[in-house]
Amino acid sequence: MAQPILSLRSINKSFGPVHVLRDVNLDVYPGEVTALVGDNGAGKSTLIKCIAGIYTPDSGQYLFDNNEVQVHGPRDATALGIEVVYQDLALCDNLDIVHNMFLGREQKKGMVLDESAMEVMARKTLDGLSVRTVKSIRQTVSSLSGGQRQTVAIARAVLWNNKVVILDEPTAALGVSQTEQVLHLVRRLADSGIGVILISHNLNDVFEVADNIAALYLGQMAAQVRKADVTSNQVIELITTGKSAGVASIGANS
Amino acid sequence: MSTEVEVTVHPLKGAAQDYWSRIKSGDIGALPAVLGLLVLCAVFSVMQDSFLTPGNFANLLTQAAAVIVIAMGLVFVLLLGEIDLSAGYSSGVCGAVLVILVTNHNFKWWIAFPISIVVGIALGLFIGWLVSFLGIPSFVVTLATFLAFQGLLLLLAGEGGTIRMEDPTVLSVENSNMNVSISWIFYIACGAMYVLSGLRRVYARRKVGLKTELMQLWVLKTVGLLGVTGIAVYALNLERSNNPQLVSLKGIPYVVPVILFLLVIGTFVLNRTAFGRHLYAVGGNAEAARRSGINVKWVRISAFIICSALSAVAGLIFASRQNSVSPTTGGSSTLLYAVGAAVIGGTSLFGGKGKMRDAILGGLVVAVIDNGMGLLGYAAGIKFIVTGLVLLISASVDAISRKGGGS
Numbered sequence: 001m002a003q004p005i006l007s008l009r010s011i012n013k014s015f016g017p018v019h020v021l022r023d024v025n026l027d028v029y030p031g032e033v034t035a036l037v038g039d040n041g042a043g044k045s046t047l048i049k050c051i052a053g054i055y056t057p058d059s060g061q062y063l064f065d066n067n068e069v070q071v072h073g074p075r076d077a078t079a080l081g082i083e084v085v086y087q088d089l090a091l092c093d094n095l096d097i098v099h100n101m102f103l104g105r106e107q108k109k110g111m112v113l114d115e116s117a118m119e120v121m122a123r124k125t126l127d128g129l130s131v132r133t134v135k136s137i138r139q140t141v142s143s144l145s146g147g148q149r150q151t152v153a154i155a156r157a158v159l160w161n162n163k164v165v166i167l168d169e170p171t172a173a174l175g176v177s178q179t180e181q182v183l184h185l186v187r188r189l190a191d192s193g194i195g196v197i198l199i200s201h202n203l204n205d206v207f208e209v210a211d212n213i214a215a216l217y218l219g220q221m222a223a224q225v226r227k228a229d230v231t232s233n234q235v236i237e238l239i240t241t242g243k244s245a246g247v248a249s250i251g252a253n254s
Numbered sequence: 255m256s257t258e259v260e261v262t263v264h265p266l267k268g269a270a271q272d273y274w275s276r277i278k279s280g281d282i283g284a285l286p287a288v289l290g291l292l293v294l295c296a297v298f299s300v301m302q303d304s305f306l307t308p309g310n311f312a313n314l315l316t317q318a319a320a321v322i323v324i325a326m327g328l329v330f331v332l333l334l335g336e337i338d339l340s341a342g343y344s345s346g347v348c349g350a351v352l353v354i355l356v357t358n359h360n361f362k363w364w365i366a367f368p369i370s371i372v373v374g375i376a377l378g379l380f381i382g383w384l385v386s387f388l389g390i391p392s393f394v395v396t397l398a399t400f401l402a403f404q405g406l407l408l409l410l411a412g413e414g415g416t417i418r419m420e421d422p423t424v425l426s427v428e429n430s431n432m433n434v435s436i437s438w439i440f441y442i443a444c445g446a447m448y449v450l451s452g453l454r455r456v457y458a459r460r461k462v463g464l465k466t467e468l469m470q471l472w473v474l475k476t477v478g479l480l481g482v483t484g485i486a487v488y489a490l491n492l493e494r495s496n497n498p499q500l501v502s503l504k505g506i507p508y509v510v511p512v513i514l515f516l517l518v519i520g521t522f523v524l525n526r527t528a529f530g531r532h533l534y535a536v537g538g539n540a541e542a543a544r545r546s547g548i549n550v551k552w553v554r555i556s557a558f559i560i561c562s563a564l565s566a567v568a569g570l571i572f573a574s575r576q577n578s579v580s581p582t583t584g585g586s587s588t589l590l591y592a593v594g595a596a597v598i599g600g601t602s603l604f605g606g607k608g609k610m611r612d613a614i615l616g617g618l619v620v621a622v623i624d625n626g627m628g629l630l631g632y633a634a635g636i637k638f639i640v641t642g643l644v645l646l647i648s649a650s651v652d653a654i655s656r657k658g659g660g661s
């Protein structure tokens with residue numbers, strides 16, 4: 001197996017008296033989808049916010065490309081090539097698709113925005129992901145459906161040659177066909193060599209696209225396993241009880 | 255593979271459909287303000303002969319100027335979903351600084367004016383810092399500074415006192431006109447630049463193979479705009495003096511190019527720079543902006559600084575129009591007229607939506623109501639009530655179109 005692009009070792013995070021993450025290990029491999037599963041309140045969102053630099057872990061190691069790095073803010077994570085697509089989509093309704101995809105990283109010619117270059121790049125990225133559902137990339141995001149918004153958010157994450165893309169429940173609010181579209185998109189992301197972390201409640205989704213599965217249980221990493229090595233029932237056991245007989249963990253969790 | 259579905263409907267019909275879907279998504283554009291302006295002008299012209307005269311038209315522009323400039327500043331703040339209730343008195347304070355420096359201390363206007371702008375920047379920095387770093391709602395901060403700046407103005411002007419402005423350059427802004435030929439040259443130059451920049455945009459997009467706005471539509475809009483402004487220039491170039499032998503009064507008032515200059519700069523900043531884009535982003539979804547790495551606090555502070563700096567420009571316009579600054583300069587209905595102007599023009603009170611031109615369109619609507627009802631002899635009380643109602647109607651349209659946008 002390839003070297004992990006991103007590894008967490010013994011991450012701890014508390015909010016006041018609440019110890020949310022306990023000695024969490026996680027490995028994310030390039031070209032693979034790592035599904036992060038766990039019950040409500042298990043700490044999934046907190047974990048990815050630590051990865052994204054929104055929270056700073058209280059202790060633990062953060063390794064990127066085998067080097068220990070310090071991530072103290074979203075900018076640090078962005079600089080490493082880590083992009084998060086949040087559960088509550090971080091899109092601006094009043095801006096169009098191109099504007100949203102380049103938000104905070106506008107292309108400029110001198111001091112003037114280079115709208116044409118941005119539009120061309122945005123179009124290329126969407127075409128590369130075989131996105132055919134948006135009519136015009138100059139329409140405001142407020143006019144898009146849930147699946148289309150998710151698509152824009154994911155496309156934004158791809159635009160910057162990122163190495164790791166984190167998706168927080170991208171299909172939670174979607175219907176069947178839109179879910180299918182987004183899952184295809186997730187698969188294409190990984191196939192292009194990106195390390196993808198997919199948070200999901202839906203084990204069908206997980207088994208459809210994931211290569212390996214990391215299960216959090218009450219803030220602890222119950223196991224990180226290869227999808228081929230487990231059954232759906234074993235994963236459910238990991239999620240609900242934190243252990244399952246005969247499950248072989250990979251990486252630092254083994 | 256293309257991300258765009260080819261449309262086979264007639265292009266103009268397609269454009270109409272696009273416009274309709276924009277309206278449905280909450281973007282109503284300039285149409286209501288333009289229609290409102292036309293209806294109001296038509297009604298007042300019928301009811302009062304003296305309304306539709308070159309003299310009254312020029313008067314309307316100089317009357318609206320200060321409110322328009324304050325409204326332009328407010329657009330920046332409103333874009334963030336914030337408000338600056340003290341913008342009126344900021345202009346009073348800055349105007350007082352200008353007049354005191356020029357009249358009492360013999361400063362040249364071109365030294366005193368930048369100083370008054372620096373004072374405006376300081377006021378905006380103070381407000382913006384309180385809002386951005388202490389997290390006090392702008393409504394409360396500027397309610398406090400509303401009172402405080404009023405007090406400051408009172409102290410500067412001296413109780414009941416007025417300080418006269420005698421500098422000819424400052425006075426000419428609201429009281430003098432470009433001569434007729436310069437007015438036409440100015441119109442032609444502006445028109446040519448507008449057309450050229452429009453064409454340049456279209457061809458820049460075509461060059462990289464991007465879909466452009468429909469040429470027919472662009473021509474239609476441009477011809478319409480040039481036609482209306484051409485008629486306006488023609489009207490302003492008519493003699494409007496009661497006694498032309500004694501003094502001739504014609505041409506574009508100098509305050510018009512001042513406002514156009516601010517319009518061009520402001521529009522450029524909002525539409526063509528990353529900072530402008532960030533203003534819209536923070537107004538649309540501050541959390542999304544923050545996650546995208548935008549410095550939200552700095553964007554907030556900048557908006558308040560720009561607002562107060564533009565108030566300082568309005569201060570000069572007030573000083574020019576009133577020939578003086580008094581403790582009521584920038585007070586009374588000024589702020590409400592300015593907020594009304596921005597909102598009537600189409601700027602949203604909820605943030606994320608607004609343009610520089612909104613301030614001008616809305617400012618003209620407010621001025622037409624004020625001016626027309628004044629000519630009809632209505633009391634100030636009635637004017638205030640009507641203007642208040644128009645503001646409420648615009649705010650309702652804003653609120654309803656926002657709901658329609660489904661966000």
Ligand SMILES: Nc1ncnc2c1ncn2[C@@H]1O[C@H](COP(=O)(O)OP(=O)(O)O)[C@@H](O)[C@H]1O
Nearest residue numbers: 015018020038039040041042043044045046047
């Ligand atoms: N900012 C916070 N302050 C205090 N407690 C928090 C905060 N964020 C999350 N928590 C707590 O941490 C636990 C894990 O939350 P979260 O990471 O959102 O779980 P998940 O995404 O797996 O549902 C929950 O018990 C939640 O109440």
Ligand SMILES: [Mg+2]
Nearest residue numbers: 044045046087
């Ligand atoms: Mg969560």
